[in-house]
Amino acid sequence: TQLLEQSPQFLSIQEGENLTVYCNSSSVFSSLQWYRQEPGEGPVLLVTVVTGGEVKKLKRLTFQFGDARKDSSLHITAAQPGDTGLYLCAGARGNTPLVFGKGTRLSVIA
Amino acid sequence: DTGVSQDPRHKITKRGQNVTFRCDPISEHNRLYWYRQTLGQGPEFLTYFQNEAQLEKSRLLSDRFSAERPKGSFSTLEIQRTEQGDSAMYLCASSPGRLGYYGELFFGEGSRLTVL
Numbered sequence: 001t002q003l004l005e006q007s008p009q010f011l012s013i014q015e016g017e018n019l020t021v022y023c024n025s026s027s028v029f030s031s032l033q034w035y036r037q038e039p040g041e042g043p044v045l046l047v048t049v050v051t052g053g054e055v056k057k058l059k060r061l062t063f064q065f066g067d068a069r070k071d072s073s074l075h076i077t078a079a080q081p082g083d084t085g086l087y088l089c090a091g092a093r094g095n096t097p098l099v100f101g102k103g104t105r106l107s108v109i110a
Numbered sequence: 111d112t113g114v115s116q117d118p119r120h121k122i123t124k125r126g127q128n129v130t131f132r133c134d135p136i137s138e139h140n141r142l143y144w145y146r147q148t149l150g151q152g153p154e155f156l157t158y159f160q161n162e163a164q165l166e167k168s169r170l171l172s173d174r175f176s177a178e179r180p181k182g183s184f185s186t187l188e189i190q191r192t193e194q195g196d197s198a199m200y201l202c203a204s205s206p207g208r209l210g211y212y213g214e215l216f217f218g219e220g221s222r223l224t225v226l
Contacts, residue, residue, distance in 0.1 A: 004152075006152075031213065033213075033214055035217075040219075040220075040222070041219050041220070042114075042201050042203070042217030042218050042219050042220050043153065043201075043215075043217050044217070045214050045215070045216070048214055088152050088153070090152075090215075092213035096166075097143060097155045097158055097166065098143075098155070098213055098215060099155070100145075100152035100153045100154070101152050102150065102151055102152045103151075103152050
């Protein structure tokens, strides 16, 4: 059983389009993180959300943590080819190691 | 470069051989993690260290796997008698592990293992 479910699994869009990807769980997390991973590289942290209902913006990326701290979304405005990659969400519960979802593979076509 | 470094980046080996990966964390980080990632999956936790103490091991870490972190600095992950199912990207990450730090991980570039 996957603790964190990410959807969609794959997404291919045209440059300039908007998109939202989701990270859902039945468990409560103390914090939730989003990472981006490019082929052959390790994941790179984008953002951490901690408070239920929290919204954080990073340029064209908007991250939201659900009120119950069980889910999160990532919205990208006007996607660019440089946004292409694997987007991973990861949940933290106390001192236990981070648990990752399977990721959403995004391809932005010029 | 003061990030997490891993060596080697790529390793091709024959089934049954032993392999060892090394990870050098960010110098001031006292926590070090090993994850494994296969195609189409997110990283899966293997084990982690707080300084030199190995605090947790996943059930994924069979008795063919061993990890060490002597002196609380670099770490090694050894796989004995490799099997084709061990083919994966082995990711090392470190974190400060201090109070108020929400568990964010700083990953290395990974060591890709191919077992023929």
